[in-house]
Structures are given as C-alpha cells and as structure tokens.
Amino acid sequence: MSTKVNEGKDLDIGELYTKGELYLERNKKPITIAVVAILVIVGGLLGYRKFISEPRAKEAQDMIWKAQYYFEIDSLDKALNGDGNYLGFLDVADQYGSTSTGNLAKFYIAVIKHQQGDFQAALQYYKEADLGDDVLRVMAVGNQGDVLVELGQPAEAAVQFMKAADLVKSDYTTPMFLMKAGIVYQQQNDWKNAAKCFERVSRDFPNSPDALMAKKYGARAQAMAGQPS
Numbered sequence: 417m418s419t420k421v422n423e424g425k426d427l428d429i430g431e432l433y434t435k436g437e438l439y440l441e442r443n444k445k446p447i448t449i450a451v452v453a454i455l456v457i458v459g460g461l462l463g464y465r466k467f468i469s470e471p472r473a474k475e476a477q478d479m480i481w482k483a484q485y486y487f488e489i490d491s492l493d494k495a496l497n498g499d500g501n502y503l504g505f506l507d508v509a510d511q512y513g514s515t516s517t518g519n520l521a522k523f524y525i526a527v528i529k530h531q532q533g534d535f536q537a538a539l540q541y542y543k544e545a546d547l548g549d550d551v552l553r554v555m556a557v558g559n560q561g562d563v564l565v566e567l568g569q570p571a572e573a574a575v576q577f578m579k580a581a582d583l584v585k586s587d588y589t590t591p592m593f594l595m596k597a598g599i600v601y602q603q604q605n606d607w608k609n610a611a612k613c614f615e616r617v618s619r620d621f622p623n624s625p626d627a628l629m630a631k632k633y634g635a636r637a638q639a640m641a642g643q644p645s
Contacts, residue, residue, distance in 0.1 A: 476517035479503045483524070492528050509541075519546045523556055530563060539563045550584045557583055558593045565600065574600045574609075591617045591624040598630070602637060611637035 482502035486495035498504035503511070505521040505528070512518035526541035542560045547553040558580030564573035577597035581590050598613030614634030618627050 476508060476512035476515045479512070480505070480508050480517050480521060483508065483521070487524055487528070492531070496525065496528055516548055519544075520552075523547060523552060526556070526559065530559065535563045535566045539567070551586070551589065554580050554583050554586065554589045554593075558589065558596070561593070561596060561600075570600050570604055574604075587621060587624065591621040591626045591630070595626045595630060598633060598637070602633070607637045607641035608643070611641050611643060
C-alpha cells in the first residue's frame with residue numbers, strides 16, 4: 417500500500433515500519449535506560465513519601481504540641497526555644513521545615529517575632545510559611561502588611577493587604593484587610609483607592625462589623641477624591 421505526498425513521491429508504509437524497527441533496534445539500550453530511569457524516579461518518589469516524608473510529618477506533629485501550649489499561655493521564650501524536653505518552634509521549623517507542621521511552626525515564629533517587635537524576622541518567617549489552611553495563609557499574607565507598616569513601607573503594606581483581601585473570599589478576612597488597605601491609602605492621600613476599598617466593604621459585606629465604619633470612611637474618601645457619593 418502506498419500514498420501520495422506533496423512531492424509526488426510514493427510513501428511506502430512498509431518501509432516506514434522497517435525504519436521504525438531499525439530505529440528501535442539501534443536505540444534499544446538508551447530507550448531501555450530512559451524507561452528504567454523514569455520508573456526509578458516514580459518509584460523513588462512513592463517510596464520517599466511512604467517511608468520518609470509521611471513519617472517525618474507525623475514526627476513533626478508529635479513535636480510541636482508543647483510549643484503550641486506554651487504559645488497559648490504566653491510563654492513565648494519556651495514556645496520559641498523549647499523547654500529542654502520538647503522542641504520549640506525554631507527547632508521544629510529547622511528540622512521539619514518541609515512538612516506542613518514545619519511551615520506552621522514558621523507562622524508561629526512570625527507571630528511571636530511580630531509581637532516582640534522584631535519586624536524583619538517576622539516578615540521573613542511570614543514569607544517562608546507555606547500554609548495549606550486558607551485562613552492562616554491569608555493571615556500570613558495580610559500580616560506582612562502590618563509588619564511593613566511598622567517598617568515604614570505603607571505602599572508595600574497596601575499591596576499586601578489587597579493581596580490578602582483577594583486571596584480567599586471570606587466574610588471575616590476580606591473586609592478586615594480591605595479596611596486596612598483603605599486606611600493606609602487614606603493616610604497616603606490616595607483617596608481614590610481608599611474609596612474603592614471602603615465601598616467594597618460596605619457593598620459586599622454589609623453584615624461585617626466594619627460595614628458602618630466603611631460607609632463613613634468611604635463617604636469622606638469619595639468627597640476628597642472628588643467623586644459623587
């Protein structure tokens with residue numbers, strides 16, 4: 417059987433099969449090596465997760481609870497550094513940083529450093545915390561805005577607040593961070609963006625505790641921006 421190609425030359429399908437067989441025969445060894453390599457990689461990943469990753473995640477969970485307890489009772493030094501028997505957040509983050517618990521420890525460290533006024537360290541740990549929980553993920557992003565305000569970087573703070581507001585739609589976090597962004601814009605005399613933030617809160621979250629305040633602030637921001645209320 418043959419078929420025509422653009423050049424007018426017959427294309428012999430049987431010849432193609434033969435060439436294909438020859439190619440496989442000549443390249444059997446590298447092809448085999450490639451297939452084996454893929455299987456080794458896949459098997460290695462599955463084995464890593466079963467025998468290393470999952471046990472480490474469980475081990476990290478067993479280690480962090482005492483540090484959380486110290487955090488809850490406001491014993492921040494022990495929460496960070498441990499008590500001699502149990503690890504603190506710093507060691508959990510260092511030893512299990514790739515696990516979800518290790519990332520949670522980074523978030524706790526950021527909160528503590530934030531409270532202690534070590535804003536650069538807090539900012540770094542908030543950035544490093546790769547969190548699966550939606551609320552904590554939003555808080556890590558938004559809290560960077562609070563730290564940036566403390567560091568005298570309001571423009572960057574407003575960006576973080578807006579990012580947190582839009583990251584996950586929430587009746588709690590979205591209006592809270594919109595209000596923070598609006599206030600920072602207002603302080604920078606960016607009345608147009610301030611008005612947008614306050615208007616979103618009063619329009620989209622009328623049941624929010626911030627709704628009445630947003631309406632009041634929004635009216636002033638619109639007036640300062642020269643917009644009709």
